[in-house]
Amino acid sequence: MFRTAVCCMTRDAPDLPFWIAYHLRYFDRIFLRVEGGKRPPEDDRVVVVDTTEPEDGGLLRQQERQRDFVDLCVRRVARTHGVRYLLHIDDDELFVMEPRWRDAGSLLRTLAWSGATHARIQNHEAVFRVDPGDAGATPYFTDARIVFRDGARSAFMRGYRNGKSVCDTFHQPRCTGCHTFEGSHIILREAVILHFDCLDxxxxxxxxxxxxxxxxxxxxxxxxxxxxxxxxEHEQRRVWLGGVVVRDREPLLLMEWIRHADRENSAPGS
Incomplete structure (x- = not known):
């Protein structure tokens, strides 16, 4: 079985310990570039590739740093750690797959069989079912009030239509954007990315x-x-909560899978 990894450039993460523990249940390694803030919990499977002081160069400069970091992970770090499949997401996102897959590697074998350089996974954007004021989500990723905007149906989501990508490092593809790679791709429908960007x-x-x-x-x-x-503030809250909110059962099941992982992470001996 080929190894898998998540790479992420993190700064002021909402809950990095949970994010790491959650993804280590499905991936073999996590590669991090830490831009200020607290260092991640010690774990042999977590590789801090780079640390640096926060840089206030705007959104475009941030995206450039992300591309450089992902390219480094594809070309050098993944090879050093024997990683074949590399997913790039942010520290406010969770990778969720259908429960029939025991880990990311068992699912991502379909990418090797396809011959494509990468697979794209659809985003769902988190929003509260009701406006909670300034209370925020506690715990951040598992609040019972959260539902998701659906990328397939919402005008809000047009900018996210390509979702996030996992690459096959065997092909050594370069980034063509923060979350896309050069070459052919397949659509991975058995997993989604849940994005908690503007939840609070x-x-x-x-x-x-x-x-x-x-x-x-x-x-x-x-x-x-x-x-x-x-x-x-009234106009601000209207924009923040705007977009089509998914109300069918699937997103609620996604949250149940996350909460189940949360309970496992909190169990004695985990």
Whole structure:
């Protein structure tokens, strides 16, 4: 069985210990670039590739650093650790697959069989079922009030239509974007990425206060920057909660899988 890994550039993660423990149940290694903040918990399976002080160079500069880091992981770090399949996600995202797969490697073998350089996985964006005010989610990834915007049906999600990608490092593909690779791809429908980016109203405000340029942004980003600049909290909350919210059973099952993993992570001897 080929080894698998998640790589991530992290800064002020909402709950890095949970994020790491969760993904180590399905992946063999985690590769991190830590930009300030606390170092991750000690674990032989967690490889801190680089540490650096936070850099305030804006969104585009952040994306450049992400691409450089992922390319480094594909070409050098993955080979050093014997990793064949490499997923790049952010520290506010969770990889979720159907429970019939025991680990990521058993699922990702389909990528090797296909001959493609990478597989794309659809995003679902988290939002509270009801506006919780400034309370935020506690615990961050498992709050019972969370549902998800559906990338297939929501105009909110057009900017995320390609989702996130896992690459086959055997082909040594280069990044063509933060979360995409060159070459042919397949669509991986047995897994999704759950993104908790703007779940918390204050976190959303702080994020878009830092973004100065609207040109070239995803539509939701542009609307968010404009709303934050108005100073009108009613308009801000309307934009933050905007979009089609999925109400069918599938996203609720996704959350149950995460909560099950949370209970396992908290069990004695885990």
């Amino acid at each position: 109203f204050v976190r959303w405000q702080n994020k878009f206060l830092r973004i100065r340029e609207i040109t070239g942004l995803l539509p939701f980003y542009g609307r968010s920057v404009r709303a934050v600049r108005t100073g009108d």
